[in-house]
Amino acid sequence: DIYAAGDCVECTHMVTGQSCYVPLGSTANKQGRVAAAGICGREERFPGVLGSTVCKVFDHCVARTGLTESEARQVGYEVVTVLAPAPDRAHYMPQARPLLLKLVVDAKTRRLLGAQSAGPGAGDKRIDAAAMAITAGMTVDDIANADLAYAPPYSSAMDNLITAANIARNKLDGLMTGVTPMEVHRMLEEKKDFVFLDVRSPGEYEEVRLPNSTLIPLGALRQRLGELPQDKEIITFCKISLRGYEAALILASAGFKRVRVMDGGVVMWPYEKLQ
Structure with a gap:
């Protein structure tokens, strides 16, 4: 018999069932066993x-598991994506650090397909939890009620992954309609006629603002x-679009029909900001 394991072999991706090549020491050790x-x-x-995968980039933790948005679309999934920036633990703790989290979800089954994180915050434990959720075939409804460990020095009462x-x-249930910063930027470049509504405070707006926005x-x-x-x-938008979501609900209740968040x-705007 001939046994092959580790960096010299392909693996099966547990979401797609397709062959993939992901040479990692963790995988090699498990295959060796x-x-x-x-x-x-x-x-x-x-x-x-x-x-x-997780890696340290200067003082940032960058990690991923499962499928990215583009990978999911390439294999035929209809996806809903989430961008969720927040502190990695209770915001009033001195060791709290920013964390950017993205989820990729199957719109039909509501199952989690992938997650990515970046920032100085503790992204690794969110990606580890997401990896277990994907392995177990959990939906976002399952994840939202997961009994994760909580104490202010280690996490928020609503963990980043749960949020x-x-x-x-909210997106899947029709409570909100989102739009990515990339699509908004394209609309601005194409000079589309829409209102880009900033609902932050005047002080925040003076400090930094986005092009063509209305306060x-x-x-x-x-x-x-x-x-x-x-x-x-x-x-609508704000610093992390929590107030943007509230604004969208106010507008919808007032009869506005075409509202997105x-x-x-x-925080997640990757283009020019005015100061």
Whole structure:
């Protein structure tokens, strides 16, 4: 018998079922154990990989598991994506650090297909949890109610992964319609006629703002609805688009029909910012 394991072999991707090449020390060690079991006469099988990876880039933790958005679309999935920036633990803790988290979800089954994270915050544990969720075939509904460990020095009361899962649920249930920063940027480049509504405070707006945006602070929105056109699309946002989501609900309740929320807000805007 000939046994091959580690960096010299392809693996099966556990989401797509397709062959993939992901040479990692973690995978090699697990496959080595399976090969050793076979050599010793025991039957053991290696189920495959998710491509879970983490690396340190300067002071940032960058990690991923499962499928990216483009990979999921390439193999035929209809996906819903989430961009969820937030501190990696209770915001009032001195060691809290920013963390950007993206989820890729199957729109038909609501199953988690992939997750990516970046930032100085603890992204590795969110990606590890996401990897277990993908392996178990969990939906975003399952993840949203997962009983994760909580204490302010280690996480928020609603963990980053749970928050992201709830955003995905809101989208899937029709409670909000999102739009990516990339699509908004394309609309601006093409000079599309829409209202790019910033609902942050005047102080935040003076510090940094996005091109072609209109400022109406969230607290004043109900009193200033008459300043907004009913016949144009309105895209709301704030620092992380939490207030942007609240603004979208206010607009919808006031009869505005074409309202979307920019995923991730100013924090996830990768283009020019005005100061």
